[in-house]
Structures are given as C-alpha cells and as structure tokens.
Amino acid sequence: MQGFPIWPARAGAYAGTLDFLYICLLVLAFLTAGLVIFLLIFFAAKYRHGSNAMRGGPSVKTWRWEVGWTTASLLIFFGLAVWGASIYLKLYNPPPNALQIFVVGKQWMWKAQHPGGQREINELHVPAGQDVRLVLASQDVIHSFYVPALRIKQDAVPGRYETMWFRADKVGRYHLFCAEYCGTDHAHMGGWLTVMRPRDYGDWLRAAGGQQTLAAQGEQLFRRYGCSGCHEPGGTVRAPQLEGVFGSPVPLSDGSVVIADERYIRDSILNPKAQVAAGYQPVMPTFDGQISEDDLAKLVAYIESIGPNSGRGAR
Amino acid sequence: MHAPHRESYLSAGIGLRSWLLTTDHKRIALLYFASITFFFSIGGIAATLIRLELITPQGDLGSPDFYNRLFTMHGVIMVWFFLIPSIPTTMGNFVIPLMIGARDLAFPRLNLLSWYLYIAGGLITVTALLLGGVDTGWTFYEPYSTFYATGYVILTIFGIFVAGFSSILTGLNFIVTVHKLRGPGMTWYRLPVFVWSTYATSLILVLATPVLAMTLLMLLAERVLHVGIFSPQLGGDPLLFQHMFWFYSHPAVYIMILPSMGVISEIVPCFARKSLFGYEFVVWCSIAIAAIGFLVWGHHMFVAGQSLYASLAFSFLSYLVAVPSAIKVFNWTATLHEGWIRFDAPMLYAFGFIGLFTIGGLTGLFLAALPIDVHVTDTYFVVAHFHYIMVGGAVMGYFAGLHYWWPKITGRYYPEYWARFAAILAFFGFNLTFFPQFILGYLGMPRRYQSYPPEFQIWHVLSSAGASILAVGYALPLFYLLWSILKGNRAPANPWGATGLEWSTRSPPPPENFPATPTVVRGPYQYDRGKPCMQAGHV
Numbered sequence: 001m002q003g004f005p006i007w008p009a010r011a012g013a014y015a016g017t018l019d020f021l022y023i024c025l026l027v028l029a030f031l032t033a034g035l036v037i038f039l040l041i042f043f044a045a046k047y048r049h050g051s052n053a054m055r056g057g058p059s060v061k062t063w064r065w066e067v068g069w070t071t072a073s074l075l076i077f078f079g080l081a082v083w084g085a086s087i088y089l090k091l092y093n094p095p096p097n098a099l100q101i102f103v104v105g106k107q108w109m110w111k112a113q114h115p116g117g118q119r120e121i122n123e124l125h126v127p128a129g130q131d132v133r134l135v136l137a138s139q140d141v142i143h144s145f146y147v148p149a150l151r152i153k154q155d156a157v158p159g160r161y162e163t164m165w166f167r168a169d170k171v172g173r174y175h176l177f178c179a180e181y182c183g184t185d186h187a188h189m190g191g192w193l194t195v196m197r198p199r200d201y202g203d204w205l206r207a208a209g210g211q212q213t214l215a216a217q218g219e220q221l222f223r224r225y226g227c228s229g230c231h232e233p234g235g236t237v238r239a240p241q242l243e244g245v246f247g248s249p250v251p252l253s254d255g256s257v258v259i260a261d262e263r264y265i266r267d268s269i270l271n272p273k274a275q276v277a278a279g280y281q282p283v284m285p286t287f288d289g290q291i292s293e294d295d296l297a298k299l300v301a302y303i304e305s306i307g308p309n310s311g312r313g314a315r
Numbered sequence: 316m317h318a319p320h321r322e323s324y325l326s327a328g329i330g331l332r333s334w335l336l337t338t339d340h341k342r343i344a345l346l347y348f349a350s351i352t353f354f355f356s357i358g359g360i361a362a363t364l365i366r367l368e369l370i371t372p373q374g375d376l377g378s379p380d381f382y383n384r385l386f387t388m389h390g391v392i393m394v395w396f397f398l399i400p401s402i403p404t405t406m407g408n409f410v411i412p413l414m415i416g417a418r419d420l421a422f423p424r425l426n427l428l429s430w431y432l433y434i435a436g437g438l439i440t441v442t443a444l445l446l447g448g449v450d451t452g453w454t455f456y457e458p459y460s461t462f463y464a465t466g467y468v469i470l471t472i473f474g475i476f477v478a479g480f481s482s483i484l485t486g487l488n489f490i491v492t493v494h495k496l497r498g499p500g501m502t503w504y505r506l507p508v509f510v511w512s513t514y515a516t517s518l519i520l521v522l523a524t525p526v527l528a529m530t531l532l533m534l535l536a537e538r539v540l541h542v543g544i545f546s547p548q549l550g551g552d553p554l555l556f557q558h559m560f561w562f563y564s565h566p567a568v569y570i571m572i573l574p575s576m577g578v579i580s581e582i583v584p585c586f587a588r589k590s591l592f593g594y595e596f597v598v599w600c601s602i603a604i605a606a607i608g609f610l611v612w613g614h615h616m617f618v619a620g621q622s623l624y625a626s627l628a629f630s631f632l633s634y635l636v637a638v639p640s641a642i643k644v645f646n647w648t649a650t651l652h653e654g655w656i657r658f659d660a661p662m663l664y665a666f667g668f669i670g671l672f673t674i675g676g677l678t679g680l681f682l683a684a685l686p687i688d689v690h691v692t693d694t695y696f697v698v699a700h701f702h703y704i705m706v707g708g709a710v711m712g713y714f715a716g717l718h719y720w721w722p723k724i725t726g727r728y729y730p731e732y733w734a735r736f737a738a739i740l741a742f743f744g745f746n747l748t749f750f751p752q753f754i755l756g757y758l759g760m761p762r763r764y765q766s767y768p769p770e771f772q773i774w775h776v777l778s779s780a781g782a783s784i785l786a787v788g789y790a791l792p793l794f795y796l797l798w799s800i801l802k803g804n805r806a807p808a809n810p811w812g813a814t815g816l817e818w819s820t821r822s823p824p825p826p827e828n829f830p831a832t833p834t835v836v837r838g839p840y841q842y843d844r845g846k847p848c849m850q851a852g853h854v
Contacts (some may be wrong), residue, residue, distance in 0.1 A: 001769045008758045018686055022757070025684065029677040036648055036673050039668060043651035048658070049588070055653040055844070064648065066596050066642070074639045077634035077680070084684030085627050090625050091686055107463070141459040142553060144618065144693060148759020151690040154620045157554065158458060159547025162620050177766060179693040179761045181452050183463055184379050187764035 011149035011168045011195055017087060023082070067130065091152065094165035098131035100304075102214070102297035104142035105156040108185035110176065111241045114299055117210030117217060122191030124176060125208075126168055127201035133165040135262050135300075139291045144180035147193050153179055161263045168195040218302025221295055225287065240277045240285070246307025250279040265300050323726065338423035338570055339826060344409035345724075346430050352793070354396035354437055354694060359789065361389035366748075366782040372769045381597025382383065382765035383450040384466065389455030391444070395475050396437045398709055399567060401522075404433070404485055406716045407513045411489060413533060413817035413824065414507050416833045416851075428486040436478025452763060454564075457545035457556040461537045472531045477530075479524045482570075486520030487515055496636035498816070500835030504598075507815050507839045508591065511598045515605040518575065519566045519573075519651060523609070527563035530556065559618055569608040570671075571705055573601055575712025576643055578639035579665050582719055583647050584840035585813040586662035586846070587654030591840045594644040600639035607636040617688045626685060634685035641675050646667060655845035660734035660813070664715030671707025675700060678753065687760025696756025699749045707745055714741070714792065722810045726823040727803030733795045733841040740806035741788030741798040747781025770851040812847045819851040 010016055046053050101124070102113040112120050126132050136145055136156040143166065146153040149172075154164040168174075178189035196204060222228050231240035246265070249257045253276045258264050267274060270293065272284035291299070327333070362383055362648045362726050376382070377578050408426065412419055414646045420426050443449065446810035449466040451459060460468055493506070493514050534556070536542040543549025545556040586590045591597060613629035615623060638728060647669055656662070678700045682688050691697060714737075751774040760771045767775070809818040 002772065004773055005758055005770050006754055020688060021684065021689055025681050025687070029674075029680070033670075035672050036644060037670055039648050039667060043648070043654070044656055044658075045664070047587075047654045047656050048653045049845075053653075055655075062593050062649075065645075066593050069645045070638065072641055073638045077637060078631075080684055081631045081634045082688055088626070088685035088689070089623075091689065098643070103776050112579070137434075141463050142456060142619075146693070146759070148690070151686070153618050153689050153692065155622050157339060159553070160620070175759060181456070181459075181763040182451065184383065184457065186383075187374075187379065187766045229560065242373055250737075285592060291729065312667060 005021070007032045007150040008151075009170075009172070009174060011170050011172065011174050011193070012149070012166060013169055013302055014091070014166065015149065015151045021083060021087060028076070055160055061091065072086060075180065091165075094133045094163065098133035098165055099127070100133045100135065100301075101126075101155070101212065102135050102137070102301070103145060104139055104293045104297070105145070105178065105182075106139035106188075106293075107141065107183055108178070108189035109196040110143075110178070110189070111294065112147065113214055113294065114205065114208075114210065115214050116205055117212050117214050118205055118208040119210070120208070122176070122189075125196060125201065125204050126205075127192045127198040128169055128171050128195050129167070129198065131167050133163060134160045135297070136164065136295070139293050141182050141301075142180050143178045143182050145188065146177040146179035147174055148177070149174035149193070156245055161266055163262070168193070171195050171197055214298050215305035216302075218298035218300070221291075225291065225299075227299075230284070237283060238280065240280060242303055243306045244308045246304045248308060252276060252281070253278045254280075254295065260302070262300050265303050266296055271298065276297075321821070322825060323821065324826045325823050327644055327826045336427075338419070338427055340408050340412050340420050340423065340426060341824065341828075342723075343426050343430055343746070344405050347400065347408060347433070348405040348527045351397055351401055351431075354392055354441075355585055356396055357441065358389055358392035359786070361385050361392065365389060366779040368765060369775045370779045371565070372767050372772050374765045379765050380450060380465075383452075383763070384444075384448035386763060387449050387452050388444045389439060389846075391449075391471065391474055391475070393705075394567070395478055396433075396440065398571040399482060400478075400485075400579050401571075401709065402578065402716060403489070403513055403516055403570075404429070404481075406486075406509075406578065406720055407489065407574065410584075410720060410752060410817050411492060411510055412496070413491065413723075413820065413828055414815055415501050416696075416816050416835065417492065417496035418828055418830065420488050422488050424483055424490055429481040429488070430486070431489075432476050433481035434568055436474045436476070436481065438474075439469050439477060440474030443467035443474060446470075446514060453536060454560060455531075455556075456560075457537075457553045459536070461546045462548060462770040464809065469535060472535055476528055476531050479528050482520045482524045482652060485515035486524075489517040489816050490521065490535050490787060493517075498832055498835060500815075502835075504595070505835055505838045506598075507577075508573075508580035508594070508601070509577035512573045512580070512601045515601040516570050518574045519570050519605050519608065523563045523566040523570075530559040530563065534687045535539060536691070536805075552620065554616070554619060555617035557616050558612070561615045562609075564617065565612040566605075566608045568701070569604055570703065570710040572712075573604060574800060575668065575709045575715075576601065578719070579647060579668050579816070580643075580811075582665040582715055583650050584683055584842075585719075585811050586659060586665070587651050587658045588656075588812065588842045588845040589650055589654040589840075589852060590838075590842060591649055591653075592649040593837070594643075594840070597646050599645055603639040604636060607632065609640075611636050614683060614688070615692075617685055617693055630683055630688075630737060631684050634680070637676060637683070640672075644673055644676070658735075659714050659718075660729070660731060660738050661719035661763050661811075663735055664695075664711050664718065665740075667745075668711040668715060670740070670747065671703055671711060675703030675707055678703065689758075691756050693761055695752040695760045695762055696757040698762050699756060701751035702749045702752075705747070708774060709744075710789075711741070716740070716827055717792070717796075719811070721799070722825070723807030723817060723822050725800055725803070726806055726821075727799045728809055728810065729792075729799040729803060729808050732797050733791065737788050737791040737795075740791070744781050744784030744786075748785050749781070751775075751781075775836045809847075809849075813849045814849055815840070816851050819849055 138156040138158040143156045230237040270288045402629045545551040755774045833851035841848040
C-alpha cells in the first residue's frame with residue numbers, strides 16, 4: 001500500500017479553481033451536517049424521556065421557521081448553481097489558437113494523432129503552458145477521456161465528435177483513464193498524460209517522427225477517396241469548393257445556417273444528404289463505413305488547414 | 316381488550332394454498348417480505364464479492380468479465396428487485412389500509428397479481444444472471460448493449476420489463492385506495508405522512524415506469540431485430556437512450572427514498588412523543604420531490620455531450636429538488652425539540668437515517684455543481700453519494716420500519732438489545748464502507764474497475780473492512796427477527812404509544828383489520844405532554 005493520498009495532483013491552474021469551489025462546498029457541507037448532527041445529539045440528550053428539561057406547550061408559528069430555512073436553502077443553492085455554471089462556461093468554450101489533437105477511443109485503448117502526424121497509443125504528450133484542444137471520437141462504444149489531475153472529463157461518443165480543452169502548467173506524468181464503462185478491459189483502458197516543457201515537447205515531436213503533417217496526409221486521402229474530383233475547381237460535378245469553408249457559416253438548402261466545425265465536416269462525409277449546402281444537389285454518396293476514424297481525422301485536419309484561419313493546429 | 320383466542324390474519328388459514336391464493340393485503344405483504352429478503356441476499360452476495368475483489372489493486376477473483384457480471388448483477392437485483400419494491404410492497408401493503416381505516420386495498424386481486432409479476436420478473440432475471448449473467452452494467456448504455464454486450468441481455472431485460480408491471484399496478488392500487496377507501500373522518504390532512512409519501516411514490520411508479528418499459532422494448536427491438544434507434548451503427552442516437560433511461564431512473568431514486576422518508580416521519584414523532592413539526596410542509600415536500608424529480612434527469616449527462624443550455628438548466632433544477640429534502644431534515648430535527656425522546660431500535664435506525672441522508676443529500680449539492688460533476692462523475696464519489704441515499708437512506712428506513720411495525724405484523728416483540736446493537740453496527744459499518752469512497756472519487760478513481768492504480772488501495776481496504784461490519788449489521792436482524800416469531804414476547808395492540816389507526820387494532824390484526832370501522836377524530840401524531848392521543852375515537 002502506498003500511504004493515505006487525500007488530494008489529487010494538480011496539473012494546471014484550472015484544477016486550483018475547481019478545488020477552491022470544492023473546498024468551499026466541503027466547508028458548507030461540514031457546517032450543515034455538523035449543525036444537524038449537533039442538534040440531533042443535543043435534543044436527544046436534553047429531551048430524553050425522563051429528563052427534567054423544561055417543555056413548553058405545543059409550538060406555535062412554525063411557519064416562520066419553515067419560511068426561514070426554505071429561503072436560506074433556496075438562496076444558497078441558487079448561488080452555488082451560478083458559481084458552478086460560471087466555471088463551467090469557461091470549461092465549455094475553448095480558447096482560439098489551441099493546439100489541436102485528434103483522439104480516438106476504441107475497446108480498449110486511446111489513440112492520439114498530433115497535427116504533425118505523430119501518433120501514440122495510451123499516452124498523450126502535451127507542452128506545458130499551452131492551450132490544448134482535443135477532438136474526441138469513438139470507434140465502437142461510449143468511452144470517457146478522464147485526467148483527474150486536470151479535473152476534466154468528456155465522453156467520446158460513437159457517431160459524433162466531442163471536444164474538450166485544457167491547459168497543463170506543471171510538468172509531470174498524470175493518470176489518463178477511461179471513465180465510462182466500455183466492456184472487458186475497461187479498467188485497463190488508459191495510460192498517461194505527459195506534460196513537457198515546450199522545448200522537450202519539440203524534441204519529443206521530432207523523435208516521435210511523423211513523416212507528414214496530419215493535414216498533408218489528409219490531402220492525399222482527399223484525392224484517394226475521390227473527394228477532389230468534385231470539390232476542386234474543374235470537377236465533373238458541381239460541388240461546393242472547400243477553401244475557406246472551415247469555421248465559417250454555411251447556408252443549408254432547408255434555409256438554416258450551420259457553422260462548418262469538425263462535427264459538420266465529419267457528418268457531411270458520412271451522412272452528406274442530412275445537411276446539404278444551399279444551391280447544390282444532394283448527389284454526394286455516403287462514405288459511412290468506408291473511412292476509419294483515423295482517416296476521418298486526417299480529412300478534417302486537411303479541410304481545416306485550407307480554411308480561412310489556416311495555420312490553426314495544422315502546422 | 317380482545318380475547319387472545321380471537322382469530323388473526325396469520326391464523327385465518329394454514330397451508331400453502333391459503334398463502335399463494337390470498338387476497339389479504341397483510342398476507343401479500345408477507346409474501347413480498349420473503350421474496351424481497353431473497354433478492355436482497357443475492358444482491359448482497361454480489362456486493363460482498365465486489366468488496367473482496369477490490370481489496371487488492373490487481374484482479375484476484377476471476378476474470379475482468381466475471382467482475383463486470385458481478386457489478387451488473389448487484390445493480391440490477393438491488394435496484395429493481397429490492398430497493399424499488401422494498402418499502403411500498405411490504406410495509407406499504409401492510410399498513411396503508413390499516414392507517415386509513417380500510418378493509419383492504421382497492422383491488423386485492425390485482426395486488427396478488429402484482430406479486431406474481433414481481434416474482435416472475437425476478438426469477439427470469441435471476442435465471443439469466445445464474446446462466447452466465449450480463450456485462451452491461453445496470454444502466455444498459457447504448458450502443459454497448461446492442462452490439463458489444465455478451466451474455467443474457469435479452470432475458471435480463473425481459474425480467475425487468477415484467478417486474479415493471481408489478482410496479483405500475485402497485486402504484487395504481489395505492490392511488491385508488493388512498494382516494495377512495497379512507498375511513499370516516501380521515502381527511503387528507505389527517506393522513507399519516509407515510510401514506511402521503513407512498514402516494515407520491517405511487518405517482519412516480521405509474522408515470523415513470525412505462526417510460527422504462529418503452530426504453531427496454533426499444534433496446535430489445537434493436538438488439539434482436541436491428542431496428543436502428545440508439546446505435547449510431549444503425550443510424551440511431553446513443554444519447555437518446557440515456558435521456559429515456561434517466562427519465563425513468565432518476566425519478567426511480569425518489570421511488571426508493573420517499574417511502575423511507577415516510578417511515579422516518581412516523582417514527583420520529585412516535586419516539587419523541589411529540590407532534591411532527593411542520594406536518595403540511597413535510598407532506599407537500601413529498602409531492603414537490605415527486606414533481607421536480609421528473610425534471611432533473613439530465614444531470615446524469617453533464618459529460619455525455621448534451622447541449623450547454625440543457626446542462627445549465629438541469630444543474631439549476633437539481634439544486635431546486637434538493638430544497639424540499641433539506642426542509643424535511645430540518646423538520647425532523649425540530650420535532651425532537653421539547654420531546655420525551657426514547658431510544659428504541661426503530662428510533663436508532665431513524666437517527667441513522669437522518670445523519671446518513673443528510674450526508675448523501677449534501678454531497679448531491681457537489682454533484683449538481685457542473686464543473687465538480689465533470690471531475691467526479693463516473694468515479695467513486697458518485698458511488699458513495701448514491702449509496703448514502705439508497706443504502707444509508709432507503710435501507711436504513713426499511714429496517715427502521717421493519718422494527719417499528721414488527722410487533723404489529725407478527726404480534727411479537729423482537730429482542731430489543733440485539734436490535735439496537737444491529738442498528739449501531741450498521742451505522743458505523745456503513746460509514747466506514749462508503750465515506751472512504753468520497754475521497755477515492757475526488758482522487759479520480761473511476762467506477763466499474765476491477766483493477767486500479769496501487770495508490771488507491773488503502774481506501775479500498777478500509778471500505779472493504781467497513782463492508783464486513785455492515786454485512787453483520789444486515790444479517791443479524793434476519794436471525795433475531797425469525798427467532799422472535801417463535802419465541803418473542805407477545806406484543807399488545809400499541810406497544811410504542813403511537814397514535815395511528817394501525818395501533819388501535821390488535822397485534823397481529825384480525826383478517827378484516829378492524830372489528831368495526833374506526834372513526835378518525837384528529838390528525839396524526841398528537842401528544843398531550845408525551846401521552847398519545849389516538850386518531851381513532853368516538854365523535
């Protein structure tokens with residue numbers, strides 16, 4: 001046995017923010033539970049059967065107490081909800097210009113693809129002090145990407161992209177778990193998040209190879225799967241040109257508008273008839289079941305690299 | 316008062332037939348007691364094996380698949396075949412007609428049918444689990460359950476489906492009974508809180524259980540016929556399953572805890588010899604919990620990928636549903652003020668309930684806070700939290716009620732000192748089992764892991780040590796209660812000095828409950844300087 005750990009490691013500033021909320025809740029909980037338990041014991045002792053304590057008549061005006069503790073509970077709870085929500089909003093909205101890494105969960109491993117084309121399994125190397133955004137996919141069942149030292153967790157849901165972001169400040173190795181039950185080796189689906197100094201990270205990137213960037217690999221796939229036949233100038237069929245599309249609003253044939261994010265690009269490859277760009281015929285065939293999650297990530301990275309803010313995460 | 320040779324419901328007929336074909340609510344309650352104890356034991360054996368496995372960081376007892384089947388079995392049996400039916404079908408069945416001055420439930424034969432449905436569902440599920448089990452977890456998340464699960468998924472789900480009809484019919488029976496069969500003078504505000512709580516529970520049973528039935532049927536359709544509903548491989552949406560599953564399964568938590576709150580609201584005034592503080596508030600809090608409880612299911616999905624706005628709304632509503640629970644705790648505590656408090660076993664269990672439920676409720680405030688939930692959901696923090704509610708709360712309430720009404724049910728006293736010992740043992744065993752799990756959870760230990768990093772071991776060892784104490788605390792009543800049926804001292808009609816109608820008839824009650832229909836002349840829990848003022852009386 002390795003001692004009595006009572007507090008998880010903190011790999012970033014966010015962990016401190018969350019711990020502060022947690023400690024305040026702990027204090028509140030101890031005070032409330034302490035008060036209730038104290039009163040239970042105090043009344044039980046003072047008013048035990050056979051004691052000579054003074055007892056008044058039947059109590060009157062109980063509603064004052066009721067209104068009092070109902071209002072107090074409501075106000076405190078409302079405050080807690082707002083405090084929690086304000087932290088969560090920051091967690092939900094990723095900052096711009098984060099380093100983007102594609103992570104695919106499958107029974108029973110995590111596979112990561114860095115922008116430079118480096119790949120790793122059950123390990124994730126990131127530079128300290130930089131915002132990192134993960135695009136999560138799952139190849140089979142629901143998994144959940146969980147790093148306790150960062151206090152963050154996000155399910156990877158098959159059939160769609162989920163995203164999460166974090167910034168690790170402290171160099172070290174931290175547990176990476178799968179938190180959503182996923183079958184036989186659920187307990188072994190995990191490894192380590194390694195936070196490195198930026199210079200070490202650069203060395204690691206070089207040592208880990210990656211002959212081509214993810215976007216460059218995506219460009220090759222863009223030709224191999226025949227996407228370029230229609231989606232590039234001079235194509236045989238009239239199809240939307242994809243330069244500059246990523247991150248911008250796309251009017252759809254049903255009159256609505258979507259932002260062309262990772263999820264939209266992915267859905268358009270796998271289920272092209274669901275959201276057809278306005279002014280085009282729904283003639284694109286589906287690629288569902290023909291492109292692996294790994295290749296999808298490369299294609300998305302390529303489309304992203306030719307977007308208006310090209311450069312973001314691509315190199 | 317009554318000649319001892321007079322017939323009781325127990326002596327009204329002997330032989331298997333008189334039990335298996337009975338329509339007497341009191342006998343059906345005993346059928347439920349026996350069968351629920353059986354299922355509780357199976358779930359308890361699974362829990363024991365889980366705690367044994369977790370003493371060391373590596374896997375010891377069998378393969379990972381065996382462990383996955385164990386915790387699935389523990390969850391399925393404890394949720395659907397112990398916790399949900401526990402108090403309503405046993406004590407609810409036995410005392411609700413007695414409490415309102417009725418001869419029986421509104422539909423006695425439907426009541427018997429409910430028991431048969433429960434037994435059929437339970438045996439189907441146990442068969443599936445003994446044939447080899449399932450590895451889905453009790454939540455049957457998709458697309459795992461359709462395409463990746465091994466074992467007897469279809470049979471297990473079918474058993475739960477069948478047992479669901481038992482829930483629906485029992486709820487319906489209680490609702491109609493409370494509306495139509497209240498005796499003369501028994502107005503709504505003279506109903507004991509236990510009746511109100513069971514009524515609120517019945518509303519949830521009737522409204523939520525059909526949603527579970529639909530969800531399970533869709534899961535079956537997808538697994539057997541490959542109709543695409545939940546699995547992305549078939550064009551379905553896995554989050555839809557979670558929405559539908561938790562739309563039932565979160566209110567199901569209130570199905571488990573509301574009846575216990577009702578039991579505690581009976582016991583605290585009785586043993587404090589003082590009227591319940593804020594009766595109307597306690598009553599309406601039960602209804603409020605049942606209503607708001609339907610609007611909080613999304614707090615199980617904060618990291619599942621639901622929309623930001625959904626998460627914000629569900630967080631706020633989860634805080635709202637905690638308010639009526641807090642009000643109840645304050646009212647029970649205030650009831651003790653200026654009482655004449657006795658410490659018989661039911662009251663010790665009630666004290667245990669209030670303490671443990673308070674901790675369970677307060678940790679719910681942590682989980683309702685969005686960013687804290689992101690960190691601790693799917694960890695042992697959640698495991699600890701819901702065990703504080705369902706075991707510390709619901710099961711403590713179950714034992715409290717069992718001891719409280721035992722003299723009424725059997726006509727015998729249980730051995731008081733053994734019972735106090737068991738209550739205290741269970742309280743300390745429970746805390747040692749589950750408190751370390753809060754620490755484990757915040758450290759980041761995920762749930763449903765057979766093996767784990769070695770630094771977590773000490774807390775698992777403490778938890779398993781506590782579980783062994785808890786197991787003794789739960790096993791003891793089985794022995795001394797059975798013993799008391801044969802050898803316990805005879806109990807009078809009103810051994811505790813309580814005020815409800817059920818205490819104005821003999822122990823055990825005659826088959827027709829009351830020799831003559833009682834008239835209710837006052838509200839529940841009225842004491843005059845520690846002396847009970849019975850609800851039944853002469854106008």
